[in-house]
Amino acid sequence: MVMDLIVLATLLAAGSGVPGLLMSRRSSVGEWIAVGLIVTAALMGFGAIGYQLAFATAPAGLSEPWSLPWGRFAIGLNAIGMVFLTPILCIASLGAIYGLAYWPQAFHRRNGRKLRLCWGLLTAAMMMIVVARDAVLFLMAWEVMGLATFFLISTKDDDVGATDSGWIYLVAAHVSVLALMGMFALLRVATGSFALWSVLPTSSSSVLATGIFILGVLGFGLKAGFMPLHVWLPGAHANAPSHVSAFLSGVGLAMGVFGVVMVSAQWATPPIWWGGLLVVLGAGTSLGGIIFAMAQSDYKRLLAYSSVENIGIVLMGIGLAVVGRAVGQPLWILLGLGGALLHILNHSLFKPLLFFGAGNVLHATGTREIQMLGGIAHRMPRTAGLMAIGSAAICGLPPLNGFISEWMIYLGLFNCAVVPAGLRLTWLTLAAPALAVAGALALAAFVKLFGMTFLGLPRSLHAAEAHEAGILAIAPMWVLAFGCVVLGLAPVLVLGLLERAIARWDAAAFVQRPSLAAVEPLQKMSLILGGLAAALLLGVWLVYRIRPRMAVVNATWGCGYGAPTSRMQYSGGSFVRMLTDAYRAILWPRRSGANVIGFAPEAASASVEFPDTVLDRGLLPGLRMVGWLAGRARPLQSQAVGRYLLYVLVALVVLLVTAVW
Amino acid sequence: MLINTVMHVVLLAAAPPLMLGLIQRTKAWLTGRKGPPLLQPYYDLYKLLRKGVVLSKTTTWIFRAGPMVTLVTVLLGGLLVPFGASAAPLHFKGDVILLIYVLALGRFFTSLAALDTGSSFEGMGAAREVTFACLSEAAIMLGLLVLIKFSGSLSLNTMLRAPEEHAFAMLPVASLMLAAVGMFIVLLAENARIPVDDPATHLELTMIHEVMVLDHSGPLLALVNYGAAVKLFVFAALFLHFVPPVPMGSPALNWAVFLAEMLGVALTIGFVESLMARLRLTHVPTLLVAASLLCGFGFILMLR
Secondary structure, eight states: OHHHHHHHHHHHHHTTTHHHHTSOTTOOHHHHHHHHHHHHHHHHHHHHHHHHHHTOSSOEEEEEOOSSSSOOEEEEEOHHHHHHHHHHHHHHHHHHHHHHHHSOTTTOTTTHHHHHHHHHHHHHHHHHHHHBOBHHHHHHHHHHHHHHHHHHHTSSTTOHHHHHHHHHHHHHHHHHHHHHHHHHHHHHHHHSSOBOSOOOSSOTTSHHHHHHHHHHHHHHHHHHTOTTSOTTHHHHHHHSOHHHHHHIIIIIHHHHHHHHHHHHTSSSSOOHHHHHHHHHHHHHHHHHHHHHHHHOSBHHHHHHHHHHHHHHHHHHHHHHHHHHHHHTOHHHHHHHHHHHHHHHHHHHHHHHHHHHHHHHHHHHHOOOBGGGOOOTTTTOHHHHHHHHHHHHHHTTOTTSHHHHHHHHHHHHHHHHHHSOSSOOOGGGGGHHHHHHHHHHHHHHHHHHHHHHHHSSOOSSHHHHTOOOOOHHHHHHHHHHHHHHHHHHHOTHHHHHHHHHHHHHHTTTTOSSOOOHHHHSOHHHHHHHHHHHHHHHHHHHHHHHTHHHHHEEEEOOOOTTOSOOOGGGSOOHHHHTHHHHHHTHHHHOOEEEEOOOOSSSOOOOOEEEEOOOIIIIIIIHHHHHHHHHHHHHTGGGOOOOHHHHHHHHHHHHHHHHHHHHO | OHHHHHHHHHHHHHSHHHHHHHHHHHHHHHTTOOOOOTTHHHHHHHHHHHSOEEEETTOOHHHHHHHHHHHHHHHHHHHHSOOTTSOOSSOOTTHHHHHHHHHHHHHHHHHHHHHHTOOHHHHHHHHHHHHHHHHHHHHHHHHHHHHHHHHOOOSHHHHTTHHHHSOGGGSOHHHHHHHHHHHHHHHHHHTTOTTTOOTTOOOGGGOSHHHHTTTOOHHHHHHHHHHHHHHHHHHHHHHHTTSOOOOOOOHHHHHHHHHHHHHHHHHHHHHHHHHOOOOOGGGHHHHHHHHHHHHHHHHHHTTO
16 A cells, blocks of 8 residues: 555656656646646655554565566665655655746746656656665666756756766766666675665675675765765756756755665674774765865855765764664664754755755846855845755754754764773764864855855846746745754654664664654753744844834945945955865865056956866866877777787687686 | 852843953053943943944845844853853753854854945954854864763763862863863954954954944944853853862852852953964964864873
8 A cells, every 4th residue: 555655656756747748848738737746746655654654563565576587576665765755755846846937848948848857757766766675676766866867967958067067977877876786786695686675694794795885885975975976966966957956965865875874774783894984984075075165156066065065964973873783882873873864854955945045046147156146135035034044054053953963963973982881982073073163164155155145235237136036936945944943943743753764774773663852852952942943033023123213224334435346345255265275285276367466457367266176186187097098099999800800819819828727 | 959040040141241341450450551440341231222223225134133143142052051060050961062053053143244234344254253163163072072071971061060070189180271271262262352353453454253243333232242241251151161170069159169260261361361462363273273182182181
């Protein structure tokens, strides 16, 4: 029953773009049908989750043979799957609604239908990934996800930036598939079947287990964007249509995290170093991601790098849980995995909120450059208010949702310093200061993003003539912002789901469903945060009453200067100048431009760019070098038949010698 | 218990401006001036509250919300930090994270309110504020880790008061001293005191906090100034827990000791401000990194 609903919902989602294909390019009926189908699919999915949570006693599953030579059509839904399925359904439908305003068929005749077809396919593929219980099915869904994502990123196929990012993504996605194929092959060696996600009987210290784990981290890490595997991510999220960026960033990355969560759960006691590796990787990913985010001048690239940071935070939590499982500390699992899963849910609320807001700004101004904007809060008050909520939430500020999940991960890390009886794992606690620095940098990045984009004076005509987005673009943002507030004040609403997921992840440690609320003072904190929210509202209301009574409205004080212009404002680049200088060894900025010398200098210009160090400084030059070497080897292919016969002969001799020897 | 809470709340609400007055008096005394009356900060607040407000045409709701949000956040922070050996009114396991992040919420809004004016001075101040916070936040976290490791507790109420509860011989004095120096530097930096910033001048080139609030006036400026005083008071109370303590006595004695210690902090800040010059802005990060390293070494010493 539950699985039938899921299968039906997947099919509906997959086919949601098809009716549009049969209609005229000018017709906008297709897009409404697509939204209707996606929303129906999401409601059915939520129905299945709700039924499973409320009534079912055993995990749901369905297994049918199929005509392929390998594997079966095996799917199942457990609590971990539900944690990941919820954001897929939620963002797929909200994003589709947003798309009605952002990418209407009427203005995008060339590619609107393609976008909606791939949107549905991507939704269905991600649903299938979460429920697949067979490696072949999983890989098929994974590949569909990769291809649909590629077409979505390069929706504007006449834009070089979009197509280039699309190609880089496609390569990364296929390296990921390659690694996953290797991993599933090794899994098959270990278990003798393609059935997925059971606890393996083999020892976790064997070479086989290590291989499975490393290949899994590599394959899923490429999707999730662990540094330095994040290379495809900034360009793709910056160049894709904004609601696609929201979907990919808020939910797509979580698919990689889902993989890591499931792979690491496959051994009763994993080695400690796996968890340590994940914590270190997570700390590096969050710090690296936010350092690059803070430097960006393109607000969508900034948001993309900030996703890298958030995935790093999630990874720290998972790593902590793996260590906890290795050394038998259920509290670490509870806080680490609980925090990580909650952060995935939170990230799927505030990141789409921010990308939708970014989409509104891009739509209204036509530029992605922070330096060109400013002051648009006056012209786009709703978008500005909602973006303020999203920015505060993503910085982990109380009383919003980001705080709760980061709080849990901090507590878990602190516990490493407090609990161990001769465990010698206190060093893990040092991830907490790293997280604190990442948090402070995130605050700098988002003060820059929000302050430079929405506040101050317009820096260009684009910004001065911005206009507010329509109700279809604003309404989904309201829903997401509401979610951020509710999860911040009442995390208890999702605790049950998280606890079930944790119990599923390590069934041996949690024979009974654990209780996060019993271990941690979540209720008391919710009360205090509620008080904080009430005090903030009351205070701001009091300050608001000042205006009519005794306010004088005048220009900003300009140091007595009579003709201030908007160009005299601090810019986004200067705002983070001290930080980008401090981290220049990592950022490796590309500066160009003239020095201004003398009393009456010529007109001069200067620019500074922050290319991705791994991609633009390492990978692409490296690949060009490979291409050059391959070019050098071209004479081997001389078109002369005699030469090829010689090669065959040499190969034969070599084979003979090895066979005899 | 109830008296404790009332005492805590009253002190938190009423005492912070007095601390500013004490610092000013100390500086005046050391430089041979008569100085303003001790209660001058209160008079200033009263004067500002009665005045009108000038709002910039550029600003939005954030400009007006900023000072109030900052004040609310530091007050909540003050309710989480125990004053001396007396318990804090609000406490739960993990409140240490809430303290750090609620102060970050205040910083978020102060910086945005500064950017809201569109003035480059205020932009400069906001940039410095968020930049230096990256360094001081690491120092605070490492400093608190010293006490977390020592006390085995994640609640400020228990971990901060652990030094008071243990015999002096059992204290990790070296770690505490290192962390105390680090935390004192953070106290000076976070509250815009010399050698990081100068609360007395309005020269924008080296300023952080003062320059962010240039456009606030009247009651809004009163909120800013009062919030800054409360923040200084809270950080001073936090810092005191790293100084090897006087053992706990009766409640009345505890409060007396706390007040005496706060007087000591005020005098120390006054001394530092009179004896030192402001650092060049580019040297501030070095100072803050030193603070982080001191706290970090303190933590490493705990790991034996």
